[in-house]
Amino acid sequence: MNAHIFSGHAQLPEGTNLAVIHRYATVVMKIDMDNGKILDCNVPIYCDLHNEFILEIIRGRSVATDLNDIIDEINERIHSLSNKALVSSLQVIHNRYQMVAKSLEANKYENG
8 A cells, every 4th residue: 555644724714713723624634545545534623523424424435536526425414614624625635636646657657
């Protein structure tokens, strides 16, 4: 397994308790670069229950191919003022994953 850690950050909505304390939502994911599979995830600003719920939604899915399904399920099942920041953080991770995956693939091709 070729696991990498990715993080994404997005500004929380002003006027919420989370924004006063944290200002940004951060999502940290452990991803298998061989297939894009999400192995683990943490959102440090949330309580354990919220983290575990998010992990249930995304664990085992692919950041490369399942992002829209993940976002749809988050919007359907999680009801908090920070959903937009959470989704934006996931999109940042997706974009970073795509860049790193392309770079790794190019290096593999160059090195034979």
